[in-house]
Amino acid sequence: MPIDLPPSERMTSGHLACPGCGAAIAMRFVLKGLGDRVVMVIPACCWSIIAGPFPYTALKVPVLHTAFETGGAVASGIRAALDVKGDHETQVVTWAGDGGTFDIGLQSLSGAAERGEDILYVCYDNEAYMNTGVQGSGATPEGAWTTTTPTGSPKATRKKDIMQIMAAHAIPYAATASIAYPEDLVRKVQKAASIRGTKFLHIFATCPTGWKVPSEVSVGLARLAVQTRIFPLYEVEDGERYTINVEPKGYLVDAYFKAQGRFKHLTAEDLERIQERVDHGWSRLEALARIA
Amino acid sequence: MRRVVEGSHAVSHAVDLARVRVISAYPITPQTHIVERLAELVADGVLDARFIRVESEHSAMAAVIGAASAGVRSFTASSSHGLALMHEMLHWAAGARLPIVMAEVNRAMGPGWNIWADQTDSLSQRDTGWLQFYCEDVQDVIDTILIAYRVAERVSLPVMVVLDAFFLSHTYEPADLPEHADVDEFLPPWEPVEVLDPAEPRAFNQLASPEFYMEFRHKMQQAMDEALAAYPEIDRAFAARFGRTHPLVEHIPAEDGARAPLALVTTGTITSTARAALAELRDRGTPVDLVKLRALRPFPQDEIRRVLGPYGRVAVIDRNLSFGYGGIFAQEIRAALSSLADRPVVYPFVAGLGGRDVTPDTVRAVVDRALDDEPPGDILWAGLKE
Structure with missing residues (x-):
């Protein structure tokens, strides 16, 4: 089935992503949605490497690489500078991983959102510190193996719900997106870009290396995460109005978990418990969408 | 205005x-x-x-x-x-x-x-x-x-x-x-x-x-x-x-055209206190030259050597401390002077930590000790309670 996306390409070949990298796919789609008036901020994450070493860059937009926890603050400074120069059109976009968003960068993101900075903050979520070699983050799901949540003691707690955190800031727009749904993703980028204020995009980005899956299943696995309701696609406007964008088929979670090496130690009981949590999360989301 | x-x-x-x-x-x-x-x-x-x-x-x-x-x-x-x-x-x-x-x-x-x-x-x-x-x-x-x-x-x-x-x-x-x-x-x-x-x-x-x-x-x-x-x-x-000048190293001799036996190096507001205290000492017959240091980085090493090199003794007051060594400006000054064959003895004082007053009395005590035959040591405490 052909997909309908803007033809522009602002990401070049020669980047340093692993085969099947969801973060590389996500970047390509996001840039398609953004147009050419963009300044991008990249705090420490896989993309600090993927974009290429001096004197090369794989991106055809200006990029400011910055320290791990500064995505929200550096973008705020750039926005202020562009504004005082009279440039209110250029989009300032922070492109951060889950560690830089859920954990070390949460404070500066929260500050920027509270101030209502006119920026688009994109978190590509591969559910662990992948660039440093698969260490557990606040985005690592319950039960997952990482090098710091080894099989003998896999992650005991749930993935932090970053969307609820951002919705609680009552920002005008927050949305989840997936590399498996590029049209939905690009539409959300375009919608975010049309809104003044703080916008947040949470993109599910498979990491074949860290999740112990073959590179060719990257997109299929991301689709399965949506269809199992593990990662539903939805939008939250002004922290209140919830819209579910893709009606999932509601497959059982087993298929998703059993496909990945990082979950291979999970027992039938574990999967039952996780299924209950996913069902509960979906019911809650449906209820929120009904209120809107 | x-x-x-x-x-x-x-x-x-x-x-x-x-x-x-x-x-x-x-x-x-x-x-x-x-x-x-x-x-x-x-x-x-x-x-x-x-x-x-x-x-x-x-x-x-x-x-x-x-x-x-x-x-x-x-x-x-x-x-x-x-x-x-x-x-x-x-x-x-x-x-x-x-x-x-x-x-x-x-x-x-x-x-x-x-x-x-x-x-x-x-x-x-x-x-x-x-x-x-x-x-x-x-x-x-x-x-x-x-x-x-x-x-x-x-x-x-x-x-x-x-x-x-x-x-x-x-x-x-x-x-x-x-x-x-x-x-x-x-x-x-x-x-x-x-x-x-x-x-x-x-x-x-x-x-x-x-x-x-x-x-x-x-x-x-x-x-x-x-x-x-x-x-x-x-x-x-x-x-x-x-109409105002702010050199990185300001040399303020007690008496024009003469070099005192001791130069006192200060930074920040202690310099103002030292100006007053040294003027009084000069009037009582003890000339001490003042050197106001303005920069930590870039450290004006050549200027430090040129200004302080000819002195017999240099006292430094540091309102800071590098634990395990001593006052930090004194450390920098001693390092800069070390390349001179004939160099002054440096008296490294630590004073006024955490806002303790550095008064004209403190400055006079520092001068007395530097002009006395107290061994210079690596750290000299000024105003420390017994």
Whole structure:
């Protein structure tokens, strides 16, 4: 089935992503949605490497690489500078991983959102510190193996719900997106870009290396995460109005978990418990969408 | 225009005179008066700038890094724990070659909580790649902010303008506030070489392999050298317009044309106390020359050797401490003098930590001990309770 996306390409070949990298796919789609008036901020994450070493860059937009926890603050400074120069059109976009968003960068993101900075903050979520070699983050799901949540003691707690955190800031727009749904993703980028204020995009980005899956299943696995309701696609406007964008088929979670090496130690009981949590999360989301 | 100004407000008004466009700050005692006045100036439309009210000092520095990377003159202010929290981004600002200016109010580090004057906070940031200028009085503060932007934009490195907590930050003194038109002549708009610009996409601060990293650092050292070389010319340009001069090393002999047996080196507000104490000592027949040191980085090594080299004895008063060694300015001075075959004996005093008063009596005690036959040692405590 052909997909309908803007033809522009602002990401070049020669980047340093692993085969099947969801973060590389996500970047390509996001840039398609953004147009050419963009300044991008990249705090420490896989993309600090993927974009290429001096004197090369794989991106055809200006990029400011910055320290791990500064995505929200550096973008705020750039926005202020562009504004005082009279440039209110250029989009300032922070492109951060889950560690830089859920954990070390949460404070500066929260500050920027509270101030209502006119920026688009994109978190590509591969559910662990992948660039440093698969260490557990606040985005690592319950039960997952990482090098710091080894099989003998896999992650005991749930993935932090970053969307609820951002919705609680009552920002005008927050949305989840997936590399498996590029049209939905690009539409959300375009919608975010049309809104003044703080916008947040949470993109599910498979990491074949860290999740112990073959590179060719990257997109299929991301689709399965949506269809199992593990990662539903939805939008939250002004922290209140919830819209579910893709009606999932509601497959059982087993298929998703059993496909990945990082979950291979999970027992039938574990999967039952996780299924209950996913069902509960979906019911809650449906209820929120009904209120809107 | 001559006005009575508080040290902190002197910073704020100098920032206005410098036509800074982006300010970002987080409050910490005793820096607050600086940023409160700036917030007012921006809110009242006096200063045409954006004030970003961030949630931490780390973010304050990150925000001005973003603003300066987009080519806009930027400012922040901090102190003590706030500066320590910024530490990572101090490296980033310097490595990114951004001419940010920061006012840093010297305050002690905890624990225990202490809001009073102590230089260990700024001296702990010695190796971040920032220039550091220390101020003596309110006029010095105003002038140094303006000079700092000129130097910073000349060499593409950030500058810390340092003032003592309370003794300077909260002291009112008459000072000359220059006119905008004169400052505009001295400090024209910054013209950055490369900025974040969608029309000309570039990557900034990216991965730098061993093949390139060392040359980047070499260029930073060259920029420090250039700052040292360019400073006298910038100071002369300042003096030509405003009638005041601020050398990195100011030599104040007790008696014109004569060299006293001892030179006393001070920084910050202790210099004013020493001026008064040494004038009195001179009148009582004990001449001691004063050397006001203004810069930690770039460290004016040649000037230190030229000025202090001929003395028999040099006493240094440090309101700071490198644990396990001693006073930090004394350490730098001894290192600079070590290349001289015939060099003075250095008496390294540590005094006034955590805001303890350094009075004329303290200065006289320091002079007495340095002129006595007390062995110099590596650390001499002044004003320590028994």
